[in-house]
Structure formats: C-alpha cells, structure tokens
Amino acid sequence: MQSNQGRxxxxxxxxxxxxxxxxxxxxxxxxxxxxxxxxxxxxxxxxKAVHKSLKxxxxxxxxxxVTVADVVAAAMKEWAVAKGALYYAHVFYPLTNATAEKxxxxxxxxxxxxxxxxxxxxxLVQGEPDGSSxxxxxxxxxxxxxxxxxxxxxxxxxxxxxxxxxxxxxPTVFVSWTGEALDKKTPLLRSNAALDRAARQVxxxxxxxxxxxxxxxxxxxxxxxxxxAALASVRPDLLxxxxxxxxxxxAKGQQFxxxxxxxxPERVQVFMQDVEQKLYRLGIPAKTRHxxxxxxxxxxxxxxxAANVATDHQQMIMTTLRNTAKEHGFLCLLHEKPFAxxxxxxxxxxxxxxxxxxxNLLDPxxxxxxxxxxxxxxxxxxRGVHKFGPLMRAVIASASNDHRxxxxxxxxAIMSVYLGDQLEDVFNQIKSGRAGDSKARxxxxxxxxxxxxxxxxxxxxxxxxxxxxxxxxxxxRAVGSGMSVAGPLVALNTILADSLTWIAGRLExxxxxxxxxxxxxxxxxxxxxxxxxxxxFGGDGYSEQWHAEAEKRGLANLxxxxxxxxxxxxxxxxxxxxxxxxxxxxxxxxRFEVYAEQYVLSIEVExxxxxxxxxxxxxPSAMNYLAELGDSLGKLEALGIKADKQxxxxxxxxxxxxxxxxxxxxxxxxxxxxxxxxxxxxxxxxVLRPLMDEIRDHADALEAEVAxxxxxxxxxxxxxxxR
Ligand code: ADP
Ligand code: MG
Numbered sequence: 001m002q003s004n005q006g007r008x009x010x011x012x013x014x015x016x017x018x019x020x021x022x023x024x025x026x027x028x029x030x031x032x033x034x035x036x037x038x039x040x041x042x043x044x045x046x047x048k049a050v051h052k053s054l055k056x057x058x059x060x061x062x063x064x065x066v067t068v069a070d071v072v073a074a075a076m077k078e079w080a081v082a083k084g085a086l087y088y089a090h091v092f093y094p095l096t097n098a099t100a101e102k103x104x105x106x107x108x109x110x111x112x113x114x115x116x117x118x119x120x121x122x123x124l125v126q127g128e129p130d131g132s133s134x135x136x137x138x139x140x141x142x143x144x145x146x147x148x149x150x151x152x153x154x155x156x157x158x159x160x161x162x163x164x165x166x167x168x169x170x171p172t173v174f175v176s177w178t179g180e181a182l183d184k185k186t187p188l189l190r191s192n193a194a195l196d197r198a199a200r201q202v203x204x205x206x207x208x209x210x211x212x213x214x215x216x217x218x219x220x221x222x223x224x225x226x227x228x229a230a231l232a233s234v235r236p237d238l239l240x241x242x243x244x245x246x247x248x249x250x251a252k253g254q255q256f257x258x259x260x261x262x263x264x265p266e267r268v269q270v271f272m273q274d275v276e277q278k279l280y281r282l283g284i285p286a287k288t289r290h291x292x293x294x295x296x297x298x299x300x301x302x303x304x305x306a307a308n309v310a311t312d313h314q315q316m317i318m319t320t321l322r323n324t325a326k327e328h329g330f331l332c333l334l335h336e337k338p339f340a341x342x343x344x345x346x347x348x349x350x351x352x353x354x355x356x357x358x359x360n361l362l363d364p365x366x367x368x369x370x371x372x373x374x375x376x377x378x379x380x381x382x383r384g385v386h387k388f389g390p391l392m393r394a395v396i397a398s399a400s401n402d403h404r405x406x407x408x409x410x411x412x413a414i415m416s417v418y419l420g421d422q423l424e425d426v427f428n429q430i431k432s433g434r435a436g437d438s439k440a441r442x443x444x445x446x447x448x449x450x451x452x453x454x455x456x457x458x459x460x461x462x463x464x465x466x467x468x469x470x471x472x473x474x475x476x477r478a479v480g481s482g483m484s485v486a487g488p489l490v491a492l493n494t495i496l497a498d499s500l501t502w503i504a505g506r507l508e509x510x511x512x513x514x515x516x517x518x519x520x521x522x523x524x525x526x527x528x529x530x531x532x533x534x535x536x537f538g539g540d541g542y543s544e545q546w547h548a549e550a551e552k553r554g555l556a557n558l559x560x561x562x563x564x565x566x567x568x569x570x571x572x573x574x575x576x577x578x579x580x581x582x583x584x585x586x587x588x589x590x591r592f593e594v595y596a597e598q599y600v601l602s603i604e605v606e607x608x609x610x611x612x613x614x615x616x617x618x619x620p621s622a623m624n625y626l627a628e629l630g631d632s633l634g635k636l637e638a639l640g641i642k643a644d645k646q647x648x649x650x651x652x653x654x655x656x657x658x659x660x661x662x663x664x665x666x667x668x669x670x671x672x673x674x675x676x677x678x679x680x681x682x683x684x685x686x687v688l689r690p691l692m693d694e695i696r697d698h699a700d701a702l703e704a705e706v707a708x709x710x711x712x713x714x715x716x717x718x719x720x721x722x723r
Contacts, residue, residue, distance in 0.1 A: 003621045003710045010230035010714060014722050017329060019266065025273055033283035035083070035159040037076055045075040057153050060213055061193070064153055069121030076157060077106060077119035080168035083159050087167045088119065090127035090149040092174035093184040094134040095594040097484045099315045100174075102129035102149075103167060124170065125151045135597060137590030139180050146177040152185060155312045158282055171312050180587050184486035187582050188308055191493035192216055194580035195353060198500035199377075203358060205507045206373055207517070212356035216493050217473075219304030220314050221288075223345035223481050224321055225297050225333040226268060228723055231714040232331035236613065238719075241606050242335035242482070243400065246613065246696055248703040249341045250716040253295070260293045267723055268298065271328045275300065278320050284313045294343040295720040304350060304473075307493070311486050314347075318482070330723075334482035337403035339716060340696075344404040345481035349488050352473035353377070353496065363472040364423075372521055375426070377496075379528045380503055381474060382417055382427075384495030385467060386535035388576065389415030390556045390567040391495065392467070392476070395487040397564040397595070399602035401480035402685075405559075411466030411478045413564070414550045414557045416537040418465035424538055430522065431529035464541035494582050501580075503528070561599045562685035566678050568592040596677045603684040607669050610692050614662045617712045618699050622655040625710045651705050658698040665691040 039058070043051050050071045057064050080088065089101040104127070108118035127149040134147070149172035157170045174183035181187055196214040203211050232238045237245040254260075264272065276286045285303035292299050300321070302313060318334060325332035337344035354360040361377045385392065392415045396405075405413045419427065462468055466478040479488050503524055510520035534553040539546060550557060558564040567573060569592055577583040583591070629648045636643040668687050674680040703711060 003624055003712050004708065006234035006712065007231075007714050007718070010228070010234055011718065011722065013230040014228050020270060020328070022270065023273075025277055028280060031277065031280050033281070035161065035281045036283040037079055037157040038283065039156075041079065042072070042075065045079065046071060054153070064125065064151075066121055066125075069125050071121075073119045073121045073124040076124065076168065077117060080159060080166070081106070081117055083166055084161075085159060085166040085168045086117075087165075088123070089160075089167050089169050090129065090151075090172045091169045092129075092149050092172045093311075093315065093484060093486065094174065094182065095137070095184065095591065096135065096598065097482060099319060100129075100134065101167075101169065102127065127172065129174075134174075134182060135594040136176065136182055137593030137597075139176055139178075139182065139586060139590045147174055147182055148177070149174050152189065152308070154189075154306070155309050156283070161281075180584065180590070184484050184490075185308070185311070187490045187587070188311060188486045188493075190582045191490045191497070191580070192307060194497040194582055195493045195500075198497040198504065198580075199353060199361065201504040202376060202380075202500050202507070203373075205504055205511070205517075206376070208358060210357050212358075214353060214355040214361075216307040216489060216496075217304050217352045217354065217360075218307040218310035218314075218485060218489055219302065219350040219473075220310065220479075220485050221299055221301040221348040221350070222314070222317055222321070222334075223292050223297060223299045223347065225294070225335075225338050225345065226271070226325060226330040226723065227296065227333060227338075227719050229326065229329045229331050231719050231722065234712070235714055235719070237606075237609055238331065238333070238338070240609055241602070242333055243338045243403075244340070244716070244719070245606060245610050245692070246618070246699045246703070246713060247340065247716045247719075248700045250720060252717070252721075253342055254293055260291060262291050264289070264291055264298070265723055267328070271324060271330065272298070272300070274328065275320055275324045278324065279317065282313075282316055282320075284316060286317075292343070292345075294339070296723070297343065297345065304352075307351070307489050311484065311489060314485050336398070336400040336480040336482065339720065340403075342716075342720070346404065346477060347479045347481050347483060347485065349476040349479045349485050350470070350473050351476060351489065351492050353493075360472050362469075362474065372518075375430070375525055376503060376521060377500075378419075378423070378469070379427075379525050380496055380499035382535060383499040383502070383528050383532045384492075385415055385417050386532035387498075388491070388495040388573075389535065390558060390564070390570075391491050391573055391576075392488070393478075393556070393558045394564045394567040395491045396476075396479050396483065397558075397561040397599075398480055398483065399561060399599050399606075399684075400482060401478075402560050404480065405478055411464060412541050412547070412557070413478075413559050414541070414547070414555050415466055415478075415535070416541065416550065416555060417474075417535050418462045418468035418538055418541075419536055420462075420469060421538065423469060424536060427525075427529050427533065427536065430525045431533055433526060462538065462541070465537070466541065490582060494576060494580050497580050498576055560685040561595075562678070562681035565592060565596055565599065565681060568595075593677065596681055600680055600684055603688050604669065607665055607688050607692060610695050611662045611666055611669075613713075614658050614695055614699060618702060619655055619659055621710045621712055622651055622658070622702050622706055625706045626651055626655070628707070628710075647705060651702065654698050654701045654705070658695060658702065661691065661695045661698060665695060 039055060050068050053065055053068045054072060087103045087105050089103045091099060091101045094100050106117035106119055107115050109115055129147060129149060152171050152173055155171035157168060159166045160169050173186045175186060176182050192215055195216055199214045200211055272289050279286045286300060287303040288301045290299055321332045352360055352362045364371060364374045393413055468475050476488055506524045507520050510523055568588060574585050574588055577588050578585060626648060633643045633645060668691055
C-alpha cells in the first residue's frame with residue numbers, strides 16, 4: 001500500500017502544467033498609476049481652488065476642509081464608477097500586519113424606488129467599521145466596539161480590480177470610539193510629525209530659514225519564496241503556518257550558491273512581470289527583481305517613497321504577490337523561515353529623512369558644509385540606536401522572525417550600527433577630539449574642515465549588520481519579510497526625533513554659553529560619540545566574538561520575542577512615545593498585549609499542527625513501512641536467511657519517540673494558568689518551541705529511513721526545486 005498518492009499527484013500536476021502564453025508587457029507610460037486617483041488626475045477633474053486646497057493639505061499637512069471633501073468625493077466617485085466600481089472601501093491597517101477593508105456600496109435608494117450612485121465628502125472622509133474582532137489589546141471591550149476610519153489624505157485613493165469588478169480603495173487611519181489608535185498608520189503619521197518638529201529645530205539652529213515639511217522615506221526590499229501550489233496543497237503546515245514544521249535537509253541545498261542572481265526561471269519571470277504590471281497600474285514603483293540566495297527564493301524592491309505612502313504600497317505589494325501567485329499556480333511564502341537550514345526571508349527597510357528644501361539629510365553631500373549637517377543627523381541616529389536598540393529589537397519581534405535573527409544568515413538580535421570604514425574613522429576622530437586641530441586653524445561656517453569630504457559610498461557593504469549606513473540612508477536588515485514596515489519606521493522616526501530634540505537642546509545651550517556654531521557642533525558630536533559610540537561596529541556580526549564583545553559593550557542580545565516584547569513595557573519607552581506624542585501609554589500597552597497574543601497564537605497553532613501531523617500522517621506512515629518490513633523480514637527468516645533488523649528497530653524507536661514527544665507537547669500546550677502575559681510568552685519560547693523541535697528531530701530521522709512510497713509529505717527537494 002502506498003501513502004504518497006497526494007505527493008505523486010502533485011508532482012504529476014506540475015509536470016503537466018501549461019505555462020500561460022508569454023505576453024508583451026504594456027508600456028510603462030500607458031499603465032503607470034492608471035488605477036490611482038492622483039493629484040494630476042484631480043487637477044483635470046476639480047475646480048482650481050479645490051485642487052489647490054487639497055494639494056496644500058497633502059503637501060503641508062493640516063485639516064481638510066469639509067466643502068472641499070464633498071467636491072473631491074464627487075470627482076472620485078465619477079472616476080471610480082467609470083472604471084467599473086460599484087463599491088468603495090476604507091482600507092486600514094490593524095495591528096496584525098494585515099490589510100483590512102470594509103466595503104460599502106455607492107447605492108442610494110430614492111423615494112421613487114430608483115437607485116443612484118452616491119458618495120459624499122463625509123463618506124470619503126470618515127467611516128465606521130464595526131471591527132470589534134480586531135485585536136485592541138484591551139483598549140475597548142466588545143460592547144464598545146465602535147471604531148472609526150478616517151481618510152489619510154497623504155496617501156492616494158486607488159482602484160483594486162478583481163475579475164468580479166473593481167473597488168474604490170481609500171487609505172485610512174483606524175481609531176477607537178475614544179480616539180485611541182487601533183492601527184499602524186496613525187502612529188506612523190504621528191512619528192513623522194514628531195520627526196518634522198525635531199529636525200526643523202536642528203535645521204533652524206544650523207542657520208536654515210526656508211525649511212519645507214520634513215518626512216522620512218522608505219524603500220523596502222521584499223524577499224519571498226514560491227512553492228508550487230499543488231505541492232503546497234499536501235503540506236498542511238505550509239498552508240496553515242506558512243512554514244514547514246517537518247522536513248529532512250535536502251541532499252542539495254543552497255551550498256553551490258547557484259541560485260543567487262542566477263537566470264530567473266521562465267515560469268517565475270512570467271509571474272514577476274504580471275506582478276509588476278499590476279503594481280505599476282497602482283502607482284507602485286517596482287524597480288528591481290532577482291533570484292535570492294535560497295533555491296525558490298526571490299526579491300522585489302520598489303523605488304523609495306515617503307514613508308507613509310511606501311508603507312501602504314508595501315502592504316499592497318504583499319497582497320499582490322500572494323494573489324498573483326495563486327493565479328500562476330504558486331503559493332507565495334512571506335514567512336521569515338519557511339525551510340529549516342535554508343536561508344530565510346527578510347525585508348530590508350531602507351530609511352532616510354529629508355525635505356524639498358534641504359534634500360536628503362543623511363546624504364553626506366559634496367562639501368564640508370553639508371558634512372557638518374550630515375554628521376549631526378548621523379550622530380543623532382547613532383545615539384538613537386544605542387539608547388533604544390532594545391526597542392528596535394522589540395518592533396521586529398515575531399514568532400516567525402525568531403527563526404531567522406541570529407541564525408547565521410541574518411543579522412543577530414544585537415542592535416548595532418555599521419558605518420563603513422571611512423565614516424567610522426571620521427566619527428572616531430571626532431570622539432578622540434581631533435576637531436581641536438580644526439579650531440586652531442580657524443573653522444569656516446558650518447564646516448568641520450579637519451574632516452575630509454565624504455563620498456557617497458564611504459565604505460564597503462556589511463551584510464552581517466542589522467543596521468547599516470549605505471551611502472545616503474540606513475538599511476534596517478532585521479525586519480521580517482511578512483511584517484508591516486510601519487512598526488520599524490515608527491521606532492526609527494521616534495528615536496531620531498528624540499535624539500534631534502536632545503541635540504537641539506545641547507546646541508542651544510552651547511551657543512547661549514558663548515560658543516560659536518562650529519565649536520558647539522563639534523562638542524555635541526564628541527559628546528554623542530563618547531557616550532554612544534559603543535553601538536558602532538564594523539566587524540562580522542555573525543561571529544561568536546561579536547556576541548562576547550557586544551556583551552562587554554553593554555549591548556542587549558534579546559534572542560526571542562519573549563525576551564524582546566517586554567521592552568515595550570519599560571518606563572523609558574513609555575516616556576519616549578509619550579514625549580513625542582506618538583503613542584499614549586494606553587496605546588503602547590495595548591500594542592504589547594496584541595503582539596504578545598499574536599506570538600502565543602502562532603506558537604499554539606504550530607504546536608497543534610505538529611501534533612496532528614505527527615500522529616495522523618507521520619506515525620501511520622512509519623507503521624505502514626514497519627508492517628511491510630516486518631513481513632519481508634519474517635519471510636526471510638522463514639527461508640532461513642539471516643535478516644538485518646536494524647532499519648526496523650530504528651524506525652520503531654523513532655516512531656515511538658515521535659509519539660511520546662507529541663504527548664509531552666500536548667500536555668505543555670494544555671497549561672493555561674500563567675501569572676502574566678510575560679510568563680505566557682516565556683512558556684511558548686522556552687517550553688513549547690523546544691518540544692516542537694524535539695518532535696521534528698524524530699520526524700526528520702524517520703523521513704531518512706521510511707521508504708519513499710510511504711512518505712506523505714512533499715520533500716524539501718520537491719518544494720525547493722520543482723517549478
Ligand atoms: P541593495 O539590494 O543593493 O541594498 P536595492 O537597489 O535592491 O539595493 O534596494 C535599495 C532600496 O533603497 C531601494 O528601494 C531604494 O529606492 C532605496 N533607497 C534609496 N535611497 C533611499 C532613501 N534616500 N531613502 C529610503 N530608501 C532609499
Ligand atoms: Mg539591501
């Protein structure tokens with residue numbers, strides 16, 4: 001009897017799969033932002049005064065005029081209806097990394113029984129989804145379920161087409177009845193405002209008078225895996241948890257590095273082109289694509305945009321990847337570690353800060369004049385990462401990212417800053433006070449003339465650093481592939497705002513004390529490096545030595561989510577977010593509760609899956625094989641041939657151990673009396689996770705022994721190499 005029917009059918013299915021006929025992509029100019037209600041489209045549809053008022057709100061912040069909203073809504077509806085939309089949706093971003101939408105029809109019944117399409121300014125600007133099932137971390141009880149969505153004017157509305165009609169989508173914030181943020185967008189907007197306030201203070205002190213609104217920018221490189229949908233359909237673990245909970249290491253993995261930047265397989269290329277065409281229509285600037293390190297792993301990166309818009313677009317990229325994969329017979333995995341022993345997927349969040357008048361504030365520029373300004377902003381980042389490294393670790397904590405961080409392929413859980421050789425040297429000079437030389441030689445305005453002009457690539461790349469300076473931005477590499485980038489951006493914006501505010505205070509004090517601007521800057525930079533330089537590290541972040549060295553330097557190494565999430569409960573973090581009006585203590589506390597719950601739920605789902613699969617698929621397969629072996633062995637013995645029982649013994653032992661480990665896990669899973677949330681997190685990290693690994697060890701040992709025709713789950717070879 002065979003137990004691998006499902007597997008074989010899946011393979012058969014793949015081999016006979018017809019590729020969609022190759023299509024020529026539509027020219028970019030023709031499709032770019034076709035489904036977006038852009039400012040330029042509004043210009044042709046709106047009265048001049050209305051367009052001007054809206055543009056001012058978008059570019060300069062401030063409230064939207066209600067009369068303006070009515071006119072905009074009418075034009076938006078007309079545009080959407082012409083594109084086939086009968087419904088509109090307020091799209092929002094709950095704390096689950098997901099994108100949520102509530103659809104409402106444009107339909108309005110008239111007294112005479114007829115129906116017309118209607119869309120008012122009020123409907124555009126505000127919505128009221130019930131949303132009581134979204135986690136609020138205790139902010140509201142179910143009986144006070146009211147939540148409001150409100151249009152984020154800075155992120156454009158767009159049409160999401162499906163084969164069954166189109167929906168007008170309006171990006172919104174999501175807040176509770178009592179005004180607390182229940183989403184990821186609200187704090188992001190607030191953190192950007194905090195950054196604007198703080199950076200403005202510093203720029204003013206540096207002598208600028210014309211300062212346009214300052215915003216953070218983000219370009220996120222998205223890694224993902226593609227597995228054939230037919231194979232995935234017989235891997236319940238992939239379908240339900242996004243990763244393989246079992247699977248023996250393949251004979252060939254990624255050791256040849258023959259996939260990295262290799263020719264993109266034809267079927268994948270067709271998929272990618274389809275994705276990009278959809279993204280272009282949505283005004284999302286997809287810019288690079290390539291094969292990643294692991295077989296079956298790929299990357300897509302858009303051009304960077306204002307952080308708020310980039311974050312919405314990032315969510316749309318994840319949705320588009322998943323949906324398009326289905327159309328192409330793939331399952332797209334955004335899990336951080338779908339395959340043990342094979343590289344996982346991250347999301348490199350490239351982040352900077354700038355405005356229209358001063359440009360990119362993390363760009364060293366061409367002259368010493370720019371250098372001084374750059375050094376101030378860069379030092380502010382260094383201070384922020386040193387003071388709030390544990391917060392950066394906390395905002396990228398998840399059950400899935402725990403598998404990746406520190407696993408010798410991704411940055412460790414220790415937060416440090418990589419500057420590149422030259423820049424590190426410049427900061428070391430500042431730290432050792434060499435700037436004194438420059439003073440003796442007389443310093444010109446706003447310059448640090450003892451220091452060289454900084455080229456854009458002031459150093460090599462360092463893939464082992466979680467947070468690296470890359471020429472004109474920082475790259476936060478430890479973010480997980482399936483995560484919203486909002487959390488990391490909120491943390492980065494807020495810690496930078498905090499440092500800039502602090503620096504502004506120090507500069508002012510120095511200047512008031514009689515120092516000229518240049519010596520004030522040098523003294524502040526020296527102070528920052530003296531106190532926070534320990535976070536700068538240019539060596540190999542994967543090495544054992546670094547772990548020891550980091551400990552000496554007092555840098556935290558928060559290995560698991562259970563270690564990292566409680567950082568959100570610290571007084572210092574509460575004060576940080578409160579001080580900059582990004583999150584109230586209640587909002588912050590609710591985030592800890594929600595993220596903790598998500599972590600617990602993921603581990604529990606995986607635990608149940610492990611038990612189910614072990615008991616109902618793997619153990620029976622092993623027993624079938626044993627029966628067959630026993631039969632053969634008995635027949636040999638009957639013939640008087642001495643039979644080797646080693647395999648039968650091994651399979652029997654491993655199968656027994658598999659069952660007893662599964663029982664242990666089931667018992668541990670039943671525990672429900674925990675002193676507090678942190679204790680529950682620890683139980684998941686320290687009891688459930690190791691037990692899951694124990695079961696996996698037995699299962700993978702069985703996979704190495706049991707005859708292939710009895711093994712029910714598609715193997716790593718099949719999932720990674722068949723496409
Ligand atoms: P690599 O893989 O070499 O790191 P990519 O070209 O794949 O680089 O991605 C770099 C990302 O950094 C892109 O999304 C790019 O738009 C983004 N980026 C470039 N400049 C900035 C900036 N000033 N702010 C934010 N992101 C930026
Ligand atoms: Mg990168």
